[in-house]
Amino acid sequence: MRDIEMDSRRDVSIGMPEDSRARKPQREVLEWDEQAERMASLGRIATGIAHEINQPLNSLKVIADSMLYWHRKGKPADIEKIMENVSRISAQADRINDIIQHIRTFVRNQTPVDPRPCQVNVAVEGALALLGSQLSSHGIVVKTCLDPSLTQILAVSNRLEEVIINLVVNAMHALDSVERLEKRICISTRQAGSRVILEVEDNGCGIGEELRGRIFEPFFTTKPIEGMGLGLSIVHSVVTSFQGCIDTVANADCGATFRVTFPTYAGHAGEGAQG
């Protein structure tokens, strides 16, 4: 486990040195923190993207190489087989295109925008579209239980997606560290009166009692190599910026469950009317 005070990377790679933070006006420090936050998210997302694109790219290479191989051997496939391979190539290219389109939307939305009514279920589907094949290649089964009658919340859709991506990637890492007959991530949404609840649950290593109070601290990580310890602090700041709250709750499978609660859009409108 790394500790915030002991981690020299804090200053070197993404944070601002403590003494210069002290000299900076508050607004600049905030801007710097936002920039650091964005860079960290970008790194995490870039790793996911590389993985997502690598798979269809490998398939393209295998199909094309096998056609070339048989052609060089003087045994070209018949036209039907060639057309079948061409359509497989086209499908893989479509898959890469989908991923790129998705990333474009995500990046375009990085500039600060006002919260709008949005649907948590759509953000869950967006996050899974980005992470789906990575999860299955880790042998993880994803189950979703999304309430179709969920009401909208007031948020920024790509930030919401980022929250879910961070929670799911953490769950994936927790599952990578254990042996299980079935590695599972369950994502559910439900309505509870004037609140919308999102839960991301896994049957991974779980979070020890002694760590629960620290996991939302910036730069707190138990991952010796790949972790920066920023994911959950970003999640926390995004969720609270939409008037929501996040917590961990007990999980019957000894894994971790993150529960995120948002007020509904109608709830916000009601507040506005009163205020």
Ligand SMILES: Nc1ncnc2c1ncn2[C@@H]1O[C@H](COP(=O)(O)OP(=O)(O)OP(=O)(O)O)[C@@H](O)[C@H]1O
């Ligand atoms: N689903 C989970 N199961 C078990 N432990 C978890 C889970 N999610 C988070 N944690 C614990 O909380 C710590 C902090 O998580 P956080 O996402 O902030 O950082 P990280 O995943 O270590 O690094 P980063 O997200 O910056 O790459 C993790 O190092 C891990 O110990």
Ligand SMILES: [Mg+2]
């Ligand atoms: Mg993380």
